[in-house]
Amino acid sequence: MARLVFLLVLFLAIPGGAEEFVFYPKILNTATGLPASPSQFISAEKCAYCHPLQYEQWRGSMHANALTDPLFRAVWRESSRETGVRTDRFCAGCHAPVGALTEQVWIRESGEIVIDPRADEGITCDFCHSVVAVKLLEKGGNPGNSGLAVEPEGAKQGPYADAHSTFHATAYSDVHTRSEFCGACHNVFHPVNNTAIARTYEEWKGSEYARAGIQCQDCHMVPPEVAARVADTMEKAVRTGLTSVFDTERTPFFDHDFTGANAAVTTLLDQWGRANEARLRLRSAARIELAVPEQVAPGGGMEVRVRVENVRAGHNLPTSMTELRQMWLHLVVRDAGRNGAVVFESGGLDSTGRLGPEARRFGAQAVDSEGRPTWKPWRIARIVRDTSIPPRGAATERFEIPLPPGAKGPFEVLARLLYRSLPQEVADSYLDRPGWKVPLVEMATARAEVRAAR
Numbered sequence: 001m002a003r004l005v006f007l008l009v010l011f012l013a014i015p016g017g018a019e020e021f022v023f024y025p026k027i028l029n030t031a032t033g034l035p036a037s038p039s040q041f042i043s044a045e046k047c048a049y050c051h052p053l054q055y056e057q058w059r060g061s062m063h064a065n066a067l068t069d070p071l072f073r074a075v076w077r078e079s080s081r082e083t084g085v086r087t088d089r090f091c092a093g094c095h096a097p098v099g100a101l102t103e104q105v106w107i108r109e110s111g112e113i114v115i116d117p118r119a120d121e122g123i124t125c126d127f128c129h130s131v132v133a134v135k136l137l138e139k140g141g142n143p144g145n146s147g148l149a150v151e152p153e154g155a156k157q158g159p160y161a162d163a164h165s166t167f168h169a170t171a172y173s174d175v176h177t178r179s180e181f182c183g184a185c186h187n188v189f190h191p192v193n194n195t196a197i198a199r200t201y202e203e204w205k206g207s208e209y210a211r212a213g214i215q216c217q218d219c220h221m222v223p224p225e226v227a228a229r230v231a232d233t234m235e236k237a238v239r240t241g242l243t244s245v246f247d248t249e250r251t252p253f254f255d256h257d258f259t260g261a262n263a264a265v266t267t268l269l270d271q272w273g274r275a276n277e278a279r280l281r282l283r284s285a286a287r288i289e290l291a292v293p294e295q296v297a298p299g300g301g302m303e304v305r306v307r308v309e310n311v312r313a314g315h316n317l318p319t320s321m322t323e324l325r326q327m328w329l330h331l332v333v334r335d336a337g338r339n340g341a342v343v344f345e346s347g348g349l350d351s352t353g354r355l356g357p358e359a360r361r362f363g364a365q366a367v368d369s370e371g372r373p374t375w376k377p378w379r380i381a382r383i384v385r386d387t388s389i390p391p392r393g394a395a396t397e398r399f400e401i402p403l404p405p406g407a408k409g410p411f412e413v414l415a416r417l418l419y420r421s422l423p424q425e426v427a428d429s430y431l432d433r434p435g436w437k438v439p440l441v442e443m444a445t446a447r448a449e450v451r452a453a454r
Ligand code: HEC
Pocket: 044, 047, 048, 051, 054, 055, 056, 058, 059, 063, 123, 124, 125, 126, 128, 129, 158, 159, 176, 177, 178, 181, 217, 221, 242, 243, 244, 252, 253, 254, 255, 256
C-alpha cells in the first residue's frame, strides 16, 4: 500500500502529471497525428505470399515474439498493477507497437492482456515498413521511446528506389538503412525521471563503428559469421538475395532474423536455431586474457588479473537492459598437487542457480527512488554504477587470492566469461516453468598454470 501511494505521489508531482507517462500520442504517432485503426495494418501472413523468405526469418524472431514473450508478459503485468495501468501503452509502444498506436491494448485488473487481434503480431512487417520518420527526442537529440512517425496504408517503405509491386505502393526510405530507425526502440528512457534504462543506440553512436558507417543492420540483419567479419574489417558486407517470389534478386540484401544475445527466452519459444545464433554472437563478442605471476609461495598470496575485451559488439558489452542481464567472470584456482582441490572460486552459482553478490559483473546497477537495488524498468530512478564495456574497449579485474597453508602447487587458473539473459531467481518467480534452468553461455575462456616456489 505504501508503495502505491508513493507512486501516485511521484506521478502527480511531475509537471503534466500522469499524462506524461502514457507516451501515446506524444512520441509514437501517425505522420498526420490522426487516429489509426488496426484494420489499416496488414497481417504478416499476407506479406508472406510474396515475401516468404522475409516471413520465415521474421517469424520466430524476438521481434515477432515481442508480445508473446512470456518474460515480457509477466513483467508487464506487474508493472501495470504497480503503476495503476500507466505503463500499459508505454511498454506496448515497443513490444506491441500497432496496439499502442491504435490504442487497442490494455491490461485488466485480473492480469488479462487485452489486444485487438489485428494488432497482436508483436513488431510486425507492416509496422516497420509503414514508418516514415524517426523523431529525435528533445533531450540530447537522440531517438528513443518508440519515437516513430507511421503512415498506415501508405507506400511500403524500403531500401530500394526502383522497387515495383502491384499489391502495394513502394517508397525509398533512407531511414530504414540507418541505426536511428532501430534506435527509436533500442534507446529506452524512464518517461518520468528520464533515466536511461537501455542506451544501445547511444553506445553505438559514440563508437568507431558509427564513424565507419557500420549500422545496426550491418550486424543484425546478416548471419553471425558475416557480422563477425564486418566487425573485424569495418566494412559492410554486400549480399545478394531474393526480395520477393517474382525473381527479384537484389544487392544489397538483408536478413530478418534480428538475433542478438537471447539464448534463454528463445528456447522457451522453441526457437532453438535462434538460441544457437545468439550463442554464436555472444562467443564472437569478447576475448579474455589472464595475467598471473610465474611462481608463488604456497601459504602466501597470488594476484590474478583478467582482462575482458569487447572485440565485436557494436555497442557496450553487455548492452540494453543490463540491469537484468548477467555477464560475469567465473574464476577458479585449483591445486594440482592436491588432486585439483579448489583453493579459490569467484562467480560460481549456488545449488539454486543464484549468483552471489561478490561476483565480478559487467553491466548497470540501478536503484529505485528509495535507493533499493532494482532491475524493473518502471521503478528505476538512478543508475549507480555501469561496468558494461564500450565497443573495442576493455576492463581489467584484479583478484587477490590467498593460498591456504597446506597448498602444494602447481596451481591451475581457469577464467570464464559467462552470460545469461536473466537471473535464475527472476525465472523462478516470473516464469511458469518449475525446474527450468536459465541457459548459460560461455563467451570466452582462458587458462594459466602457476608454479609453486621452492
Ligand atoms: C524491425 C523492423 C522490421 C520488421 C519487423 C520487418 N522488416 Fe523488412 N526491413 C527492415 C529494414 C530496416 C530493412 C532494410 C535494411 C537495409 O537495407 O539496411 C528491411 C528490408 C526489407 C525488404 C527488402 C529486401 C530485404 O530483405 O532486404 C523487404 C522485401 C522486407 N523488408 C519485407 C518485410 C516483411 C515481409 C516483413 C515481415 C515478414 C518484414 N520486412 C519485417 C525492417 C523490418
